[in-house]
Amino acid sequence: MASIDRVAEPWGTRTPYGPGETWPARTDTYLADGIEPDDVDRWVPSATVLHSNGDALDIAVKDGRMVGVRGRAGDRVNHGRLGPKDLYGWQANASPDRLTRPLVRRDGRLVETSWDDAMGRVVARTRELLDEQGPGALGFYTSGQLFLEEYYTLALVAHAGLRTNHVDGNTRLCTATAAEALKESFGCDGQPGSYSDVDHADAIALFGHNVAETQTVLWTRMLDRLAGPRPPALLCVDPRQTPVARAATVHLAPRPGTNVALLDGLLHEVLTHDWVDHDYVAAHTVGFAELEKQVAAYPPDVVARICDVPERDLRAAAELVGTAERLLSTVLQGFYQSHQATAAAVQVNNLHLVRGMLGRPGAGVLQMNGQPTAENTRECGADGDLAGFRNWANDAHVADLARVWNVEPDEIPHHSPPTHLMQMLRYAEQGSLRLLWVQATNPAVSLPELARVRSVLSQDRLFLVVQDIFLSETAELADVVLPAAAWGEKSGTFTNADRTVHLSERAVDPPGEARPDLDIFLDLARRLNLRDKDGGPLVPWTDPEGAFEAWKECSRGRPCDYSGLTYAVLREGGVQWPCTADAPHGTERLYADGAFWAAPDTCESYGRDLVTGAPVEPTEYRALNPDGRAVIKAAEYLPPHEEPSEAFPLHLTTGRTLYHFHTRTKTGRVPQLRDAAPDVWVELSPPDAEAYGLAEGDVAAVTTPRGGIEARVRVGGIRRGVAFVPFHYGSWDTGPRADGTTGRAANELTPTDWDPASKQPLFKAGVAAVRKVRDGTGPAPAPTTTASAPAGAGVPPTAGGADALSDEGVAVGWAAGRWGTP
């Protein structure tokens, strides 16, 4: 068995393979010091929760405690591999500062209380507000971290029980554009492609997707293809020198805010060279003529100027995607959190539609997401949608959902799209939303323009309920804090970015009085005595499996059909939905036959105007797309809302690093991960650093029209004129500064602006100024293994040392499912 420091080597050892071959298994294991595999009492099946890849693993349990994790070699997603966050992140569960009792605010301070008192207060306030104002006073802001069963229960309680339209998830920040782009192009949400497309592709294009850091195991799969015979060509679109960019055949680093122009330019070349599958376009799409007209305005010389990329590289990129026989494209935050987010993501779908690159091995689109259970908020209707990908603007869909829930259709609010998070925040700011219930997310660090967010969340007139596993910056502001059970302490299912459903079972007990989120929602429904139209309990189930069985019925016949799944089936490994009696082993790729969920009567959405966000009217959609084909939706480039100026001369882009998740509530409590990236930094290109008189490690003030932070400077591989700040760092471990700010959260700096179609906040659309505060005393606290690698020499490489040594079992002549080879 090999021993390897996976902090220093995040992607582990190569197991090369060729096109069409099976990705060899490699079983990654990390066990607590002194524990050997034979010491483990039980291995409990689950999957990873610190990113969206959904890597299957077993949790090692000894004497009722978690003692490690091991990848599942037989699972379709990861073939045994785990990323650094998965190998070490489980240790956070046992942190001494877990929330173990409910808290309520008394005389300005949070004090411990009983569940009965805490829930009693929440229910009393809910009733008061319903009487006084109605359901519009109540809002739920959930997560991308709960389980399917919990989202589905929440969606039912909130939409049909309390009849509020204000339910969204923090998936709004990470995956809303993926969902919207899929709805725009294919009429319905649902990932077309599959991770196994990596095994077959001859070209992989990554659009704003630093997969090496966001989904390390998916990148490992790509690295193993790149190391094998007949590797795929790689296109990377990213303003930073990411590990993907360093491995790419062609790297385009466009000026921030110009993604639509770039894609229109690529499409211009694809059309000009007639790299078009005309039969596919004629049989399966509408809107091609409009695309031709639109992209005619974006020849390479024009686009090269707008995007500030070499025209030669642009042409090379177009040829790469235009001549591929099996093209896999992936898209993530570089597009989703940038100006014209949906319009840009939709152009990637268009590329695949005009090239007929959908639904066969190697030819697919992966509109990715950031969080492990983001897909489930979308399916269950806990994120600004209706359950089962039903169309809020289609009365027949609402009636069908009312049938499933046994309520009257007008009890489910559908007069307008479900309220997105940023609108909820505005209602709270205006005082019309008066109870906000936040679950497993940390808006006081993760939302844009934190000064504003703090002022909204700390209002006396807002009753703030926070349900979490730690006392986050947001929980500090709450009126009631409910201690929740974490992953590994409760059971449920969740679905990754390629539609693979995994079961995650309870391995250990939650600490103290902490409760599973499902139990909290069920308790709420009981206390409010929520009833269906026949007087029965609105939520008839009492446990996760009961919720799952109910969800199966809700999803039956819909695109995200779970009706063929059971907990017993899932114990054997992940399965991709739709999984039905006809497709009992799941469905690897959607739209294999060019058949879409886009017919006017079945589609989840009629689409939106990509510039204004105005929903397309049903009659208009019916006229445009009577036969339910894929929609090729062209988009014009619009200049960004904020451009660099004399006062703020740099573009500001925020993002993540490989070692942390969200606001570090877990990863910041894990020594190996905390120490790999212990503090915030600001990344600048060598010429910009020189221009501002900054050297590696110097302390700089980064300011924008919204606020300021101090950060140490990493002089690295980033586009000139752009500054990058990671968004993970709040103040739970350092305390707020005297001025009330975190002093270091990237979102002190970000503007409030969102994509009008997807409503996803644009964290990569700001401008900033940078100036030196003082000399540094050493290099910036930024990893050297990732996109933040230093440009110069002399920075010690990031390493985890003895505490990070983990095992890789690489099987020769791999046979599924067994751990413990060489």
Added chain:
Amino acid sequence: MRIGTALRDLERSERGLARGLEHLAARHPAEHEVFHVGRDVASWSRVHAVDVAAAARRYEDAPEGDGPGEGLGRELGAALGGALDDPLGDATAAEAVVGDPADVPTDALQLLRDLRQVAMHAYGVSTEWEMVAQAAQAVRDPDLLALCQRCHPGTLRQLRWANATIKVLSAQALTS
């Protein structure tokens, strides 16, 4: 021939709509989507106005040209029952109400009123595009017809946006 007059009216209406949208944005800076989209689509009207002015110059020799502010625009204003105080003039209805945008407290109901104003204004501009497009076909002016076909959809998108935003915000504004 009154096409020149109609085009000058339309030019003023587009400029007025641009100002109306910009004022809407300026009055509601904390309504971030209204603020940003309002300004984005205001720029369409600015572009429209320039193109319409160029077309108007081609018709300026028309023998029966009307003076500014007369003709179609006035009649339209009357037909809309005064909903547009001065739909085609230099001062928009929004400006007439506002004064200095920063002085006006914004609440949810005021936002709805302002959006309604923009929707009515955009509807007025849309009907003017219809008029000009009809005339362009009658005189067989393909350039003018192309201009209508290029610009009028933008007006309709502005109108739909204002209307859609009203639909999203009304329930909360009126029930709280």
